[in-house]
Amino acid sequence: MNKKIVISQKNVWKVLFFFCAIVALNVPGSIFYNDYSENLIVIFGVIEIAITGLICIKSSKLNSLLATGIAEFVTPFFVVTVVSCVSAAVIHQTSNVGDITQSFIRAIQIAAVFIIAYNAVKKFGKISLDILLIAGCISYATVILRVISGESDVSHLESHGFIETTGLLFIYYCLSKSYSVSQKFVRCLLCAAILLLGGKRVAWLGIAWSLFVYFLFFKIKERKDRIIKITMISYFVVAFIYLILIKNGYFSLILARLGVADNMRLSFWNFFRDSYELSPFYLGRGIQYTDNRMILSSTKGALRITNNVGIHNDILRTYIGWGCIPFLYYYYNLFVLNLKKIKRRFNNANIWLYFAIVSYCFVNYMVDYMITYIPFNLCLFTIGLLINIEKQ
Numbered sequence: 001m002n003k004k005i006v007i008s009q010k011n012v013w014k015v016l017f018f019f020c021a022i023v024a025l026n027v028p029g030s031i032f033y034n035d036y037s038e039n040l041i042v043i044f045g046v047i048e049i050a051i052t053g054l055i056c057i058k059s060s061k062l063n064s065l066l067a068t069g070i071a072e073f074v075t076p077f078f079v080v081t082v083v084s085c086v087s088a089a090v091i092h093q094t095s096n097v098g099d100i101t102q103s104f105i106r107a108i109q110i111a112a113v114f115i116i117a118y119n120a121v122k123k124f125g126k127i128s129l130d131i132l133l134i135a136g137c138i139s140y141a142t143v144i145l146r147v148i149s150g151e152s153d154v155s156h157l158e159s160h161g162f163i164e165t166t167g168l169l170f171i172y173y174c175l176s177k178s179y180s181v182s183q184k185f186v187r188c189l190l191c192a193a194i195l196l197l198g199g200k201r202v203a204w205l206g207i208a209w210s211l212f213v214y215f216l217f218f219k220i221k222e223r224k225d226r227i228i229k230i231t232m233i234s235y236f237v238v239a240f241i242y243l244i245l246i247k248n249g250y251f252s253l254i255l256a257r258l259g260v261a262d263n264m265r266l267s268f269w270n271f272f273r274d275s276y277e278l279s280p281f282y283l284g285r286g287i288q289y290t291d292n293r294m295i296l297s298s299t300k301g302a303l304r305i306t307n308n309v310g311i312h313n314d315i316l317r318t319y320i321g322w323g324c325i326p327f328l329y330y331y332y333n334l335f336v337l338n339l340k341k342i343k344r345r346f347n348n349a350n351i352w353l354y355f356a357i358v359s360y361c362f363v364n365y366m367v368d369y370m371i372t373y374i375p376f377n378l379c380l381f382t383i384g385l386l387i388n389i390e391k392q
Contacts, residue, residue: 010123014131017120020044021135024116025165025375029146029156030139038109041374045112048119069118069385072341074111076333080326081107084284087323092285096292103286103321106372113374117381126178126390128382133169133190136162140194161373163198164206164364166191168379171210171360175353178390206363214356228355232335235362239315239331240278242366246270246316247278265367268294268311271302276320284323287372290316314365334358342387354387 026037056062085100094100120128143159146152170191173184195203213231217224245251252266272290276282290311293299311317319327335358342350361370361380370376 013123014127017124017128018131018135020116021132021378022139024113024378025132025136025139025162027136027139027143027162028159029143029152030159031142031146032139038374041116042105042109042112045114045116046108048115049111052115052119063122065122065385065389066118068341068388069114069381072333072338072384072388073381074114076330077110078107080284080322080330081287083326084286084322087283088286088289091283094285094289098292099286099289102288102292106287109372109374110377113377114381117378117385121382121385121389126176126386129169129172129379129386130187132379132382133187136166136169136194137190140197144197157197158200159198160200161370161375163195163200164203164368164370165373165375165379166194166198167200167203167207167360167364168357168376168383170195171207171356172353172383172386174211175214175356176386176390178386202364202367206360209363210356210360213359214352217352217355224351228339228351231355231359235335236328236331239366242315243278243319246313247273247276249273265312268309269313269316271299272311272316272320278324280324282323284319284321284326287318287321289321310369312369313367314369314371317369318365318371334361338384345388350387350390354384357383357387 020041022032023037024041026033052066056066081103085103088094088099088103117128120131124131140159140162143152143156147154147156170188173179173187173191179187195207217227220227242251245254246269249270252270255266272293275285275289275293294310318330322330335355338358339351339354342354357380364370364376
């Protein structure tokens with residue numbers, strides 16, 4: 001007797017999300033790596049935005065998780081984009097229209113990635129993170145195989161961006177109370193293996209700091225609000241001291257004194273020293289401003305580089321792009337307002353977990369290029385949405 005194989009609609013969606021994750025993660029050095037991933041994900045995300053919008057119109061209501069996620073991650077990015085682009089056009093009178101149009105495209109990318117994360121969490125819950133991890137492991141396994149076969153050299157194991165993204169998964173799996181000890185062990189072991197092979201110092205530094213912050217809250221529960229305020233204020237103070245040191249050339253002196261190699265980063269940062277002011281009246285030039293300058297032949301000649309690279313410093317990049325007040329607004333929303341929203345709905349564990357996650361982001365933002373990086377944001381938004389619905 002022939003038995004029919006029944007495939008549930010939910011499993012079909014899981015398979016589709018898995019392939020979407022393969023494309024979105026776009027692990028450098030893997031057999032799946034391509035130059036079209038970013039465009040494909042944006043197209044897919046825009047389609048999902050249209051479908052989700054039609055569903056909301058038809059039902060005459062906005063899903064509470066969708067509304068929360070938009071308020072936490074999408075709206076702030078659009079606000080700072082509008083302000084900085086108006087500043088670029090009116091105040092700085094930019095001659096490169098791409099500073100404006102491409103900055104808005106970045107905002108659309110954020111919305112597209114968010115809606116993909118939202119629909120995944122809505123359909124699969126915490127399994128959506130497992131799908132991302134599996135897709136990442138399969139992609140990274142091909143990197144390892146290519147290195148073993150001699151097709152690629154060991155440097156490809158760094159897989160820039162993917163390793164930092166894996167750090168987000170490691171922190172969530174490690175700290176979330178939604179998993180049993182055995183479930184945590186398997187997931188954290190996979191993440192740790194990738195992190196060890198990748199050897200990204202910023203990822204390990206970010207993990208160490210986020211775990212320290214989390215366990216500090218855990219040990220001093222009665223003073224948690226004070227610790228959060230002190231830590232939050234410290235982030236803003238550190239960010240502006242960091243900008244002042246870079247702007248005035250002191251940071252390069254400190255690194256030289258300590259004998260720390262900067263891997264060309266200081267050259268990138270110093271190149272834009274005259275492009276911004278440390279003033280509340282500076283309102284930005286658009287998030288794409290530095291990216292557009294870094295790909296110019298004149299810039300490459302001045303910096304003696306051949307590849308298209310970013311400035312590898314999201315704190316500096318977003319300050320130049322957004323300006324002082326929008327910069328403060330965006331990070332205040334990320335570090336403070338989102339915490340308050342979570343606090344109104346859940347217990348302390350959710351607050352600590354969220355702050356551990358954004359603490360990891362802050363460390364990465366200081367020396368890397370993650371704030372508009374699609375794989376990083378896909379995991380960040382997925383985790384952020386899970387924290388908003390799962391009681392820890």
